[in-house]
Amino acid sequence: MFLRLDDEQQEIRDLVRKFAQQEIAPHAEQWDEESHFPRELFPAIGELGLAGTLVPEDYGGAALSRLTGTVIYEQIAQADMSTAIWLAVHNMVAGLIAKFGNDEQRKRWLPQMAAGETLGAFALSEAHAGSDAASIRCLARRDGDDYILNGTKFWVTSAGQADVYAVMVRTDHEGGARGISTLVVEKDTPGFSIGKLERKMGLHASPTGELIFEDCRLPATNLLGNEGDGLKISLSSLDGGRINIGAIATGVAQAALDVSTRYAQDRVAFGKPIGAFEGIQFMLADMAMKIEASRLLVYQAAFKMDEGEPATPYAAMAKCFATDSAMAVTTDAVQILGGAGYVRDWPVERYMRDAKVAQIFEGANQIQRIVVARSLIGSIAKVR
Amino acid sequence: MKIVMCVKETPSTTAEKRFGADMRLERRKEDAIINPFDEYSIEEGLRQQEKHGGETIVLSMGPATATDTIRKALAMGADRGVLVSDPALAGSDAVATARVLAAALQKIGFDLVLFGSAAADAYGGIVPSAVAEFLGLPLLSFATKLDEDGTTAKIERQAEVGYNTVETQTPALVSVMKSINEPRYPSMKGIMQSKKKTIDTMSLADLGIESGTVGAGASGEKALSAEKITTQRKGEIYMGNDGAAERVVAFLVEQKVL
Numbered sequence: 136m137f138l139r140l141d142d143e144q145q146e147i148r149d150l151v152r153k154f155a156q157q158e159i160a161p162h163a164e165q166w167d168e169e170s171h172f173p174r175e176l177f178p179a180i181g182e183l184g185l186a187g188t189l190v191p192e193d194y195g196g197a198a199l200s201r202l203t204g205t206v207i208y209e210q211i212a213q214a215d216m217s218t219a220i221w222l223a224v225h226n227m228v229a230g231l232i233a234k235f236g237n238d239e240q241r242k243r244w245l246p247q248m249a250a251g252e253t254l255g256a257f258a259l260s261e262a263h264a265g266s267d268a269a270s271i272r273c274l275a276r277r278d279g280d281d282y283i284l285n286g287t288k289f290w291v292t293s294a295g296q297a298d299v300y301a302v303m304v305r306t307d308h309e310g311g312a313r314g315i316s317t318l319v320v321e322k323d324t325p326g327f328s329i330g331k332l333e334r335k336m337g338l339h340a341s342p343t344g345e346l347i348f349e350d351c352r353l354p355a356t357n358l359l360g361n362e363g364d365g366l367k368i369s370l371s372s373l374d375g376g377r378i379n380i381g382a383i384a385t386g387v388a389q390a391a392l393d394v395s396t397r398y399a400q401d402r403v404a405f406g407k408p409i410g411a412f413e414g415i416q417f418m419l420a421d422m423a424m425k426i427e428a429s430r431l432l433v434y435q436a437a438f439k440m441d442e443g444e445p446a447t448p449y450a451a452m453a454k455c456f457a458t459d460s461a462m463a464v465t466t467d468a469v470q471i472l473g474g475a476g477y478v479r480d481w482p483v484e485r486y487m488r489d490a491k492v493a494q495i496f497e498g499a500n501q502i503q504r505i506v507v508a509r510s511l512i513g514s515i516a517k518v519r
Numbered sequence: 520m521k522i523v524m525c526v527k528e529t530p531s532t533t534a535e536k537r538f539g540a541d542m543r544l545e546r547r548k549e550d551a552i553i554n555p556f557d558e559y560s561i562e563e564g565l566r567q568q569e570k571h572g573g574e575t576i577v578l579s580m581g582p583a584t585a586t587d588t589i590r591k592a593l594a595m596g597a598d599r600g601v602l603v604s605d606p607a608l609a610g611s612d613a614v615a616t617a618r619v620l621a622a623a624l625q626k627i628g629f630d631l632v633l634f635g636s637a638a639a640d641a642y643g644g645i646v647p648s649a650v651a652e653f654l655g656l657p658l659l660s661f662a663t664k665l666d667e668d669g670t671t672a673k674i675e676r677q678a679e680v681g682y683n684t685v686e687t688q689t690p691a692l693v694s695v696m697k698s699i700n701e702p703r704y705p706s707m708k709g710i711m712q713s714k715k716k717t718i719d720t721m722s723l724a725d726l727g728i729e730s731g732t733v734g735a736g737a738s739g740e741k742a743l744s745a746e747k748i749t750t751q752r753k754g755e756i757y758m759g760n761d762g763a764a765e766r767v768v769a770f771l772v773e774q775k776v777l
Contacts (some may be wrong), residue, residue, distance in 0.1 A: 142587075146710050152703050196662030197707035363580065 140206065147199075148206045155214035163215035168484050168497040172296050173218065173340060174254075180222065181251015182481055185211075189230030193246035194235070201375060205497055209430070212386030213393075215223070215491040217340035221254075223379045224292045227363065227372050228255030228301045232319070235368050244319070256297035258288035258346055259330040259369055265290070268303065268369060269312040274423045275304040282306075282318060283395060284351040287330065290496070294344030296328040298322050302346070303442070315365030319357045326351030337488030341466035361481060374436070374446050377454035380490065380497045381433040384454075384461035384490060385426060391461075391468035393423045393488045398472050398481075403439035409471075422464045430455035448510035457501035458493035465490045520573030520669060524555040524597065525620060525627045525650075528581045528588040529640040540740035541735070543610060544640060548584055553591050556635030558702040560695050564633050565596045565636055565703070567667055574598050576627060580608065580619050586718050590745040591715035594705035599717035601627060607723055610735025617649030619733055622726040628720065631672060634694040647694040657687040658695045 140148065153301040158176065166173055167395030181188050186205050190196020200208075212219035232240060232255075247253035264270040273286030284304060292301070300320045305316025320327055330345030340498070361367055396419060409415050436449035465487040469476035476483045494500045530536065533549035553561070561577070568575045577592040580603040581587050589600035596642075603623050611619070624632060637644035651658035662674035663682065673686040676740060705713075723730050731737060755770075757763035771777040 143710060143714065146591070147707060150705055152596075182706060183704055184709075194709075199707065341752075353732075373653065 140202075147203055148185045148210060151185070151207050152185070152213070153209040154179075155218075156212045159211065159218055163217075163340070164193060164479070164482060164485070166215065166217065167337075168339075168479070170339040170342070172221075172295060174340055176218070177496075178251040181249060185222065186225060186251040187229055187245070187249025188226045190233050190245050190249045194233065194346045196229070196245065197248035197249075197257055199376060200284065200435060201440045204375075205378060205433050206436045208382040209386035209433075213381040213390040215340060216383060216387050216486070216493075217338050218324070219339060221296075221341045221384065223376070224257055225297075226254045227376055228257050229366055230375070231301055231372060232359065234371070235317070235364065238357065239317070239356070240385075243393060248299070253298040254296060256291055256293040256300045257298050257372075257428055258291045258302040260290040261286070263287060265433050268315070271303055271305050271315055272297035272366075273304045274308075275318060276426060277306070277334065278352070280355050280449075281352050282317065282355060282358070284320070284326070284348040284353065286348055288346040290333075290343055290349075291346050292341060292343055294342055294346060295332065296342055300346065301359065301368075302348075305366050306365075312366045313363050316362045317359040317365045319351065319367045320346075320348075320351070320353060321357075324353055336491060337452050337485065346357055355432070358367065364500060365464075370471055374440060374450040377450040377503070378436045378440065378446075379431060379451035380493055381429065381436070381450075381457035384457040384493045385429045385433055387486050387490050387493075388422070388426045388457075388461040388464040391465045391483055393421060393433070394483055395422065395468045395471045398475070401474075402475075405417075414469075420469050422467055425460035427466055429453070429460045430454050431495055444486050448507050451503040451506035451510075452487070452500070454497060455500045455507070458490070459500060461490040461492055462487075470506050474499060476511070520567070520571045520630045520667070521576070521628060522567055522573060522631045522633065523574065523578050523624060523627060524557070524561050524592065524633045525577045525590065525646075526578065526579050526592055527554040527638045527640075528636075529554040529638055531641055533621070536745075536747075538742075538745045541610070542745055546582070546695050548587075551584070552590055552634055553588050554638045554640070556637055556639060557592075557696070558595075558635075559699055560633035560635045560693075560696055561592050561597065562700045562702040563665055563693075564631075566700065567601060567665070571669065573630070573665065573774055576601060576629075578603070578620065578623055578627065579603070580611075580616060580623070580729050583720070587630070590713045590716075591705065593716045593718075594709040595703060596705075596718075599716050601721060602718055603721045603726065605643065605723040605730070607730035607734045610738060611733050612738035612740035613616075613643045613645045614649050615733040615738050617646050617653055617724065619723075620646070621650045621653035622728055623721060624650070626721070627741075628760045630669075630689050631667060632690075632692040632734060634692065636694050636696055647692060650693045654692070658692040658694065659687060661687050662693050662695045663698045664767065665693055665695065671771060700718060713751055729754045 184197040185197030188199045191198050208219050275284045277281040302318050302320050305314050306316040324351050328347045330347045332344040399415050402409050432453040436453040439446040439449050468483040469487050475481050530550040533553045537545045537718040564575045575597040577589050577597045583604050634647040659674040661676050663677050664675040665672045672689050672691045675682045693751050757766045
């Protein structure tokens with residue numbers, strides 16, 4: 136059983152904590168307020184080695200374990216969840232190119248991605264396809280040595296900011312899962328434009344938007360893997376993505392607990408700090424328990440993935456529990472701070488707004504529960 | 520060029536400080552960090568190496584576990600580490616520490632030795648000059664800028680008005696101020712590579728130092744007591760129409776704001 140981070144992981148945690156607290160946390164409120172995407176930070180993130188966590192060292196990456204990844208994302212999310220989200224997406228896309236790309240494609244994109252120069256994004260969802268990936272309609276028609284791409288993608292993290300987009304498209308009219316392929320689309324490709332950017336409840340510093348392809352022509356050398364590999368490629372990122380979201384949620388929850396604890400020690404009511412009242416103590420204790428349990432579930436799922444053991448139900452448990460916990464913990468943090476928690480002078484209302492989405496994306500928590508249940512009783516009750 | 524950066528393991532500046540009966544700071548492993556002032560001398564050493572080539576060596580004196588702290592400096596990019604560790608060193612004051620560092624430096628050899636301006640635990644700030652004294656070499660202290668060309672070292676030292684330029688032949692010692700640079704973060708790669716770098720450990724016997732000349736017994740400096748500083752915010756409130764505005768203006772003039 137896994138119980139302890141090794142020295143190297145602890146060192147990386149300390150380094151990322153220092154970086155996140157010094158370079159990210161002081162700006163998080165402003166970035167949220169102004170919906171500012173901190174692109175200026177990306178090269179520094181690359182220099183640290185955080186922009187190529189899943190990229191082999193030969194291509195400038197750090198090739199870190201999944202477990203080390205969770206340690207990194209938790210620390211960044213403690214400073215700012217938005218930053219952790221777009222960085223996790225970027226690293227996932229770089230990881231997909233590393234895993235499924237040919238050598239020419241790896242050389243073409245990975246060194247710049249790992250260096251924090253080229254930002255990656257992932258486009259799967261459409262108006263009628265999200266958790267149900269096989270329903271993708273965005274069409275890529277082969278034309279000689281090119282593909283011609285038509286359709287739209289929704290809910291794309293870093294839309295308009297990213298330089299390369301891993302886009303799930305249909306290369307086979309017949310429909311179904313086998314007709315899905317993955318194309319890497321570079322920004323500024325003629326026929327590719329950014330549509331509406333969403334006005335979200337939280338996660339303001341990480342843009343989310345629509346990609347529009349109108350007779351967008353790109354070379355067939357941008358196909359990742361083979362035609363029909365798309366679903367396999369996008370499913371391969373699911374467990375890791377869910378584990379990362381669990382880690383990020385744990386980070387946000389920890390930040391909320393830290394603020395709540397300090398506030399409970401300082402804020403005086405009826406002649407004593409509110410932390411002296413059991414009503415507050417019980418809330419803090421419950422928050423701490425949820426966070427510790429989340430962290431252990433996340434670590435365990437990541438550890439299983441690193442060991443090559445079946446991790447899918449564990450990734451689902453980690454994602455579901457950690458994000459539900461983060462929602463509860465951040466909501467309680469607002470409650471403990473009272474009026475102060477509801478205004479933007481304190482960060483907890485941002486934590487609460489940010490945390491909500493984690494229950495929804497990367498597979499809604501209802502989906503996660505189905506995944507867990509199926510691992511127990513098999514897929515007798517097929518849900519469609 | 521051979522550059523040695525002297526670093527000290529100190530408790531985190533935010534850690535709660537506890538003192539033993541002998542008024543010595545209790546050092547807990549989990550609170551240990553690189554003395555924040557030394558991050559600037561490490562950075563400066565790395566920058567000099569980037570300019571002139573050569574070797575960077577991190578030297579520390581401390582408990583056996585201080586190798587972890589040396590590794591952090593290696594993760595920033597230094598080539599190798601040397602730890603002087605010996606049970607007989609416990610309780611050494613600044614002069615005893617300087618005696619040991621000087622002996623270690625002689626053994627390692629160097630063109631340039633870099634120090635932070637003080638350590639964030641006791642803020643003594645005299646080790647650099649004491650080491651220079653033991654070595655009989657010049658110390659360029661409190662540098663805010665350093666130029667080194669292989670035979671001379673030249674620094675700028677902040678003065679009340681402007682700065683002084685001080686120059687000496689190398690080998691020489693330099694202590695640096697925080698304004699000299701912005702220390703880099705280690706990278707993931709740096710952390711992983713640091714595991715493969717060597718840290719040599721030296722004992723007093725290796726340095727030919729008699730154990731009676733160092734440690735608590737040989738230290739003239741004794742801590743008598745330690746107290747927590749409590750700062751109280753002192754607010755003055757002027758109320759009503761009774762000259763409050765004038766008093767606020769007078770206060771601002773006194774503070775040279777107006």
